[in-house]
Amino acid sequence: MRSRQLIAVTAALAAGALTLTACGSRNDSGGSAGGDSGNTTVVIGVDAPLTGDLSALGLGIKNSADLAAKQANEKKYVKGVTFKIEALDDQAQASSGQQNATKLTADKNVLGVVGPLNSSVSEAMQKVFDDAKLTQISPANTSPSLTQGPKWAEGQKARTYKSYFRTATTDAIQGPYAAQYLFNKAGKKKVFIIDDKKTYGAGLAGTFKGEFTKLGGQVVGEGHIDPESKDFSAIVTQVKSSGADVVYYGGEYPAAGPLSKQIKASGTNIPLVGGDGMKDKKYVELAGPQAQGDLCTSVGAPVESLPSAKEFIDNYKKAGYKDDYSAYGGYSYDSAWAVIEAVKKVVDANNGKLPSDARAKVLEAVQGVNFDGVTGKVSFDEFGDATNKQLTVYKVDGDDFKTVESGTLAG
Amino acid sequence: MHELPQQLVNGLLLGSMYGLVAIGYTMVYGIVQLINFAHGEIFMTGGFGALTVWLMLPGGTTMWIALPLMLIGAVIVATLIAVGAERFAYRPLRSAPRLAPLITAIGLSIVLQQVVWAWFPDAKSSVKFPELPGGPFHIGSITIQTGDVFLLIAAPISMAFLGFFVKKTRTGRGMQATAQDPDTAKLMGINTDRIITIAFALGAAFAAIGAVAYGLKYGEVNYRMGFILGLKAFTAAVLGGIGNIYGAMIGGLVLGLAETLTTAYIADVPGMQQLGGQSWGNTWAFVLLILVLLFRPQGLMGERVADRA
Numbered sequence: 099m100r101s102r103q104l105i106a107v108t109a110a111l112a113a114g115a116l117t118l119t120a121c122g123s124r125n126d127s128g129g130s131a132g133g134d135s136g137n138t139t140v141v142i143g144v145d146a147p148l149t150g151d152l153s154a155l156g157l158g159i160k161n162s163a164d165l166a167a168k169q170a171n172e173k174k175y176v177k178g179v180t181f182k183i184e185a186l187d188d189q190a191q192a193s194s195g196q197q198n199a200t201k202l203t204a205d206k207n208v209l210g211v212v213g214p215l216n217s218s219v220s221e222a223m224q225k226v227f228d229d230a231k232l233t234q235i236s237p238a239n240t241s242p243s244l245t246q247g248p249k250w251a252e253g254q255k256a257r258t259y260k261s262y263f264r265t266a267t268t269d270a271i272q273g274p275y276a277a278q279y280l281f282n283k284a285g286k287k288k289v290f291i292i293d294d295k296k297t298y299g300a301g302l303a304g305t306f307k308g309e310f311t312k313l314g315g316q317v318v319g320e321g322h323i324d325p326e327s328k329d330f331s332a333i334v335t336q337v338k339s340s341g342a343d344v345v346y347y348g349g350e351y352p353a354a355g356p357l358s359k360q361i362k363a364s365g366t367n368i369p370l371v372g373g374d375g376m377k378d379k380k381y382v383e384l385a386g387p388q389a390q391g392d393l394c395t396s397v398g399a400p401v402e403s404l405p406s407a408k409e410f411i412d413n414y415k416k417a418g419y420k421d422d423y424s425a426y427g428g429y430s431y432d433s434a435w436a437v438i439e440a441v442k443k444v445v446d447a448n449n450g451k452l453p454s455d456a457r458a459k460v461l462e463a464v465q466g467v468n469f470d471g472v473t474g475k476v477s478f479d480e481f482g483d484a485t486n487k488q489l490t491v492y493k494v495d496g497d498d499f500k501t502v503e504s505g506t507l508a509g
Numbered sequence: 510m511h512e513l514p515q516q517l518v519n520g521l522l523l524g525s526m527y528g529l530v531a532i533g534y535t536m537v538y539g540i541v542q543l544i545n546f547a548h549g550e551i552f553m554t555g556g557f558g559a560l561t562v563w564l565m566l567p568g569g570t571t572m573w574i575a576l577p578l579m580l581i582g583a584v585i586v587a588t589l590i591a592v593g594a595e596r597f598a599y600r601p602l603r604s605a606p607r608l609a610p611l612i613t614a615i616g617l618s619i620v621l622q623q624v625v626w627a628w629f630p631d632a633k634s635s636v637k638f639p640e641l642p643g644g645p646f647h648i649g650s651i652t653i654q655t656g657d658v659f660l661l662i663a664a665p666i667s668m669a670f671l672g673f674f675v676k677k678t679r680t681g682r683g684m685q686a687t688a689q690d691p692d693t694a695k696l697m698g699i700n701t702d703r704i705i706t707i708a709f710a711l712g713a714a715f716a717a718i719g720a721v722a723y724g725l726k727y728g729e730v731n732y733r734m735g736f737i738l739g740l741k742a743f744t745a746a747v748l749g750g751i752g753n754i755y756g757a758m759i760g761g762l763v764l765g766l767a768e769t770l771t772t773a774y775i776a777d778v779p780g781m782q783q784l785g786g787q788s789w790g791n792t793w794a795f796v797l798l799i800l801v802l803l804f805r806p807q808g809l810m811g812e813r814v815a816d817r818a
Contacts (some may be wrong), residue, residue, distance in 0.1 A: 151634045295788055322786035326737055328727040331519035332772040352635055356727050363654040383637050384729055403560045481619055
């Protein structure tokens with residue numbers, strides 16, 4: 099009997115261990131913005147996955163925001179104010195994100211937050227920031243409900259949190275844009291849709307499916323995968339026998355890479371197509387040589403092609419960050435810069451000093467910012483969404499994604 | 510249902526991997542009644558051991574030369590860590606209450622994950638694992654990917670070797686004796702400390718083979734790969750009857766098949782579309798575990814006291 103009791107206790111402990119590792123957080127307050135242009139310090143919080151599978155994207159966000167702060171200090175952009183970055187790691191977990199949000203709101207010097215990467219993390223942070231009237235600007239969240247409320251799909255758009263903004267375009271545009279490209283330009287008529295059941299992935303797959311069927315395309319199969327597991331053989335077999343000529347995946351590169359690889363290895367040579375969460379060099383590495391021709395869409399025009407981005411890329415290289423600026427670098431820089439711009443406005447209006455209700459004033463100012471950023475014009479509409487609605491299709495070519503075409507959603 | 514043969518192969522492959530890792534849980538449990546929760550991480554370090562060997566080999570080395578060396582590297586790393594863990598973490602606690610070594614195991618598992626995370630270059634996210642050239646192979650409607658061939662060969666050979674070792678060798682019989690009654694075995698002149706060390710080492714070696722198979726199959730290794738897989742393998746060991754080495758393999762296969770088939774077909778059952786897909790596959794696998802334990806609390810292969818090793 100003893101051993102049976104032991105197994106029961108062990109099983110309970112195993113469940114405990116599951117939760118433990120899920121909550122464990124590691125703080126990495128990196129980012130030391132140099133320069134000394136004044137005596138007031140304004141902290142810009144950054145929340146992103148700095149460790150774990152998605153760290154390639156997260157570190158790009160952190161470094162780019164850090165670069166914005168450094169540049170503002172160097173140029174003495176806001177007189178009497180030094181910007182500092184406080185970067186926290188959310189490990190792509192909503193629970194860690196919420197803890198970080200609470201921590202950031204507790205620090206009086208934090209006047210704006212850049213991040214997070216994941217829409218699901220944002221859902222857990224929004225209220226915390228809103229209660230503290232602390233501006234949050236995400237460079238990467240694409241789930242429409244974050245700005246337009248839970249009933250956006252039925253056309254009842256309502257902004258839930260006044261403190262939330264984003265420089266990224268939403269899935270409401272990205273999914274349909276991918277559908278139009280595949281159906282009209284690439285001539286794909288039969289799609290197999292897979293998602294990872296997360297806010298971002300399921301949202302993207304949903305909006306894609308709506309547009310693809312509207313255009314007259316056929317959905318020959320649908321499935322969900324668990325991104326934590328790397329064995330997708332069951333669904334890969336279904337894809338193979340479905341006769342699909344393209345697979346659309348709503349999710350991120352750590353699972354998308356192996357998924358593409360396993361689909362190709364099963365002898366099904368059809369492209370995998372996804373959203374901006376797939377656009378990373380690591381995808382090409384994980385998917386292997388057979389991934390050539392896989393596609394993804396991403397928000398905005400390709401950073402490399404914009405004249406305004408040249409300077410950003412040069413400065414990023416000069417600053418010597420170890421990691422790539424990745425998919426959201428430009429958007430993170432612009433998000434941080436929107437906070438800096440707002441602080442400048444507030445300070446200028448208050449005789450060169452920060453007012454006592456700085457957070458509320460900055461929040462007000464962010465709603466009205468309008469400047470030429472890395473990714474084009476940066477300003478926010480009445481929901482807090484970026485007014486820049488440019489999208490781009492990328493294709494795997496060699497060891498990275500190359501631009502195919504850029505445009506805005508038709509119709 | 511026309512894809513059934515392929516789904517069965519998918520399930521068997523996944524199950525073989527669970528089985529290879531489950532052997533480590535079951536052997537250690539059979540002899541010292543400890544559930545070594547760090548075993549999943551020992552599996553993971555095996556994967557990184559193989560990767561280290563690969564990174565040290567000169568570029569352009571063919572996989573036919575590299576693979577045996579990687580396998581040796583994986584087994585050495587995993588075995589050393591497992592034996593070290595036994596010597597320094599578990600042996601001092603051998604006469605402590607059962608829960609103490611269990612908590613130690615969980616702690617060790619977290620430590621190993623973090624050590625790899627912190628010190629292995631580029632291990633902060635998934636690291637690419639080398640691939641076997643050629644393939645895939647087609648047999649009728651079944652496709653076998655090149656990376657799976659290794660698993661297909663390694664799993665049965667490992668099992669046969671283990672069966673032979675436990676049944677026929679002196680050390681193997683010593684293991685059976687220690688499992689039955691450690692005190693009497695000691696009186697009969699069996700060095701039980703040595704037997705326990707060998708049990709840890711053997712379990713780790715099989716996990717290392719499983720880790721190489723994992724790398725070849727999925728093309729990547731990462732510092733968290735042992736966590737979920739370890740839990741699944743533990744489940745497989747309980748399902749098959751913990752303490753029984755054949756049970757571990759059978760339990761692994763049953764679990765792998767259950768996961769794959771429910772993922773593939775539950776959604777086709779009328780009214781159950783919502784419960785299909787891979788995220789529910791895990792749930793169904795545990796439903797099966799509960800059902801089996803309800804009717805056969807000792808697991809599929811039973812916990813035959815005289816034969817556990």
